[in-house]
Amino acid sequence: MSRLMRTSEVIGRPVVTLNGQDIAQIKDVVYSAGGGAVGGFTLAGRGLFSGPLKQGLSWSAVMALGPDAVMIRDEDVVSSVTEILDASVRPGGSGGNVLGSEVLTDTGILLGTVVDVILEVSERRTCDVVGYEVSASEALGTHSAKVFLPLPDTLSASGEHVMVPAAAKDFVAHDLAGFGAAVKAFRKNLEGQG
Amino acid sequence: MLYTQVKGRKVVSTGTAETVGRVADLVIDPRSHTVVAVTVRGSGHGDTVLWSDITAFGTDAVTVPDGEVLKGANDAVKELSGTAHDVLGKRVLTTDGEQLGSVSDIDFDPQSGAVTVLVLPSGDIAGSRLVGVGPYAAIVHAA
Amino acid sequence: MEWWGWLLVILVVAVLAVAAFWLIQRRRRAGGVIVDSSVSPGNPPQEGL
The missing domain is CATH 2.30.30.240 (PRC-barrel domain)
Structure with missing residues (x-):
């Protein structure tokens, strides 16, 4: 069984070793624009006065992304943050942040702005970005202010815009519970066309 | 036997029949899931007794051969004790x-x-x- | 200055300090979702090389 979760729930979650030490907490979720696979996380310190850390956590080093903590074997599995954040991502952080980016269809219609990103953690221990929670514009024609928009297998995104196929707006879900089915239906629909 | 019930239990030397202290804490090794030592307060000797040095862990008292088995914590015990x-x-x-x-x-x-x-x-x-x-x-x- | 004048000054300074601390913490700890655009549909990862 796979689980869907919002990245905002993952951010700030403690990173705990099997020795019961909370060595850090999640700061940013880093994913690749290609397949949407989550490559890893940047970390922040746990202390009241501690800021971002120079270490990062690659997805392969994560034992479990649980509802209350991110489990790792021990503190040696962390890597340098530059390995997580590819050199091409502009330094300074906000360059590639998709939170607040505008959602555009490939036909050039603005659907809204990204308020959250939905992750799917599967049984086979993969973690993918499968959709955006979007603060909807009028073009979507929905009555609720926030909707879930499914993503295709491949997508393009920058800190400025995220692109979705025009068909995505026909597969909008209004709650996270129904979203898993919406993603499946949407991807199946895309395959049918191709 | 429950941890909360043994806290404060008397530690008695079988050699002298005197109370040498009271149980302060149990030191647990999570890897072997066992109690490896007991820390003792109010003792004139050391504050740690290794599980292997305990004669019996009774319902009314913990017995040890004599006060001499109470020593300072060794490195292995130190690593496992403390509030952390x-x-x-x-x-x-x-x-x-x-x-x-x-x-x-x-x-x-x-x-x-x-x-x-x-x-x-x-x-x-x-x-x-x-x-x-x-x-x-x-x-x-x-x- | 009256005694309550000093009290007012102390209160204002305390409130400002708390606000500044809170703002700095929020900035430092705020997380994001970063897209690594070195791998994108237009620039697929090179395989078999």
Whole structure:
């Protein structure tokens, strides 16, 4: 069984070793624009006065992304943050942040702005970005202010815009519970066309 | 035998029949799921007695051959004692990253020292599931 | 200055300090979702090389 979760729930979650030490907490979720696979996380310190850390956590080093903590074997599995954040991502952080980016269809219609990103953690221990929670514009024609928009297998995104196929707006879900089915239906629909 | 019931129990020397102190804490090795030592307060000797030096862990008193077995903590015990390694009151996380609550009591076998059960408000957890104990949490294998 | 004048000054300074601390913490700890655009449909990861 796979689980869907919002990245905002993952951010700030403690990173705990099997020795019961909370060595850090999640700061940013880093994913690749290609397949949407989550490559890893940047970390922040746990202390009241501690800021971002120079270490990062690659997805392969994560034992479990649980509802209350991110489990790792021990503190040696962390890597340098530059390995997580590819050199091409502009330094300074906000360059590639998709939170607040505008959602555009490939036909050039603005659907809204990204308020959250939905992750799917599967049984086979993969973690993918499968959709955006979007603060909807009028073009979507929905009555609720926030909707879930499914993503295709491949997508393009920058800190400025995220692109979705025009068909995505026909597969909008209004709650996270129904979203898993919406993603499946949407991807199946895309395959049918191709 | 429950942890909360043994706290403060008398430690008596069988050689002199005198009380040499009272149980302060149990030192648990999470890897072997056993009590490896007992810390003692109010003793004129050291403050640690190794589990192997205890004659018996009785319901009314803990007996030791004599006060001399109370020593300063050795390195192995030091590494496992202190508030960071206290199991009682600590939050419990599974290896899946799910929080189960905090430990309200620990049941252990007075003969072998094996930790048999971690008692939580949400239910009991077998002591054999214990993986590690640190400043943030006690980690147990996911069921 | 009256005694309550000093009290007012102390209160204002305390409130400002708390606000500044809170703002700095929020900035430092705020997380994001970063897209690594070195791998994108237009620039697929090179395989078999």
